[in-house]
Amino acid sequence: MSASRLNAERGEPFEFEFCGKPVAAHRGETLAAALMSAGVEEFAVTANGEPRQPFCNMGTCFDCVVTVNGQRLVRSCLTDAEAGMCVEKHEAS
Ligand code: FES
Numbered sequence: 001m002s003a004s005r006l007n008a009e010r011g012e013p014f015e016f017e018f019c020g021k022p023v024a025a026h027r028g029e030t031l032a033a034a035l036m037s038a039g040v041e042e043f044a045v046t047a048n049g050e051p052r053q054p055f056c057n058m059g060t061c062f063d064c065v066v067t068v069n070g071q072r073l074v075r076s077c078l079t080d081a082e083a084g085m086c087v088e089k090h091e092a093s
Contacts, residue, residue, distance in 0.1 A: 016085035018066075019043035022089075026066060031087060032064050044090035052090075063064065065090045 011027025018035060025034035030053045035043065044052040044065050054064035057077045067088040068074040076087075 014081075014083035016081055016083060016087060018087045019089055025081040029081050031066065031068070031074075031079045031081045031085075034063060034081045035066075035076060035087075045092065045093040 007037065011029070013024060013026050015022045015024055016031075016034070017023065018038070018040060023034055023038045023040075027038075029037075032043075036054065041053055042051040043054065046052060052063040052065075054077050055061045056063075057076045059075055062073075062075065064076040065073045066076050067090055068079065069086050070091065
């Protein structure tokens with residue numbers, strides 16, 4: 001299939017917040033996709049201080065967990081990004 005036949009279109013643009021900074025996203029993207037597209041490499045930190053980022057992108061590894069609007073352990077690969085979300089890195093205690 002040639003590139004001209006793909007005709008992929010992105011949804012409406014909007015912003016949400018990650019660790020206090022604005023992140024651009026498009027309607028229909030998951031949080032994980034939007035954060036990776038923005039260059040975020042650390043979604044969570046383990047109790048040992050090791051950084052985590054999406055691995056499976058299908059909801060099984062839990063390496064993509066973040067805190068969304070105060071709700072902990074949200075899998076960003078299964079969650080649609082929405083305008084105005086307040087997303088924080090997950091830090092294991
Ligand atoms: S990337 Fe594995 S659960 Fe989200």
